[in-house]
Amino acid sequence: DSGVTQTPKHLITATGQRVTLRCSPRSGDLSVYWYQQSLDQGLQFLIQYYNGEERAKGNILERFSAQQFPDLHSELNLSSLELGDSALYFCASSVEDLLGAGNTIYFGEGSWLTVV
Amino acid sequence: AQKVTQAQTEISVVEKEDVTLDCVYETRDTTYYLFWYKQPPSGELVFLIRRNSFDEQNEISGRYSWNFQKSTSSFNFTITASQVVDSAVYFCAVVIGGGADGLTFGKGTHLIIQP
Numbered sequence: 001d002s003g004v005t006q007t008p009k010h011l012i013t014a015t016g017q018r019v020t021l022r023c024s025p026r027s028g029d030l031s032v033y034w035y036q037q038s039l040d041q042g043l044q045f046l047i048q049y050y051n052g053e054e055r056a057k058g059n060i061l062e063r064f065s066a067q068q069f070p071d072l073h074s075e076l077n078l079s080s081l082e083l084g085d086s087a088l089y090f091c092a093s094s095v096e097d098l099l100g101a102g103n104t105i106y107f108g109e110g111s112w113l114t115v116v
Numbered sequence: 117a118q119k120v121t122q123a124q125t126e127i128s129v130v131e132k133e134d135v136t137l138d139c140v141y142e143t144r145d146t147t148y149y150l151f152w153y154k155q156p157p158s159g160e161l162v163f164l165i166r167r168n169s170f171d172e173q174n175e176i177s178g179r180y181s182w183n184f185q186k187s188t189s190s191f192n193f194t195i196t197a198s199q200v201v202d203s204a205v206y207f208c209a210v211v212i213g214g215g216a217d218g219l220t221f222g223k224g225t226h227l228i229i230q231p
Contacts, residue, residue, distance in 0.1 A: 042223050045218030055215075
């Protein structure tokens with residue numbers, strides 16, 4: 001158990017809908033990251049928040065957004081869903097941002113999203 | 117931009133054999149960090165090791181060992197006396213010092229350990 005908690009574990013929704021994935025980082029971790037794992041694209045970095053502020057942005061679509069709340073939990077919002085958005089979405093956390101030495105990134109168990 | 121190549125898509129060995137998973141990375145930065153993660157059939161990503169670019173010491177943890185060679189930009193992972201529970205997809209990843217691109221993962225190597 002990495003200590004990173006993600007909900008829901010599985011989600012099935014229809015095209016055009018909107019969903020929210022939730023993540024609680026490990027106790028004491030200030031950084032939260034979101035990754036998408038799909039068969040064709042592999043594991044891709046979406047976005048990072050550090051202590052409530054956006055820190056880095058990867059291949060995140062405009063239809064997707066995220067935020068980190070004062071209690072450090074994070075939510076990833078996916079809207080206008082398409083079939084191609086079906087994937088495993090991971091949340092990860094670390095104590096500092098990636099600039100810090102000795103930083104390890106721990107992943108949650110992921111949220112399986114199926115768009116039908 | 118950085119890149120990670122795991123040329124072995126799938127490896128199948130019989131239990132108790134030793135197996136090495138290859139990882140070759142590309143980056144222009146002199147400061148970077150290398151990682152290995154394990155993804156068992158259940159789907160979670162399990163952290164195995166992190167290595168700094170300025171520390172080329174090899175590491176051993178039980179049956180697992182890692183060989184980091186900057187000269188060949190490789191960070192290979194060896195499992196000694198493999199077990200069925202080692203069956204999983206293994207990912208190598210790199211992050212450059214700035215961290216703006218997050219972790220860049222390879223495509224993964226699917227390791228199958230047959231009893």
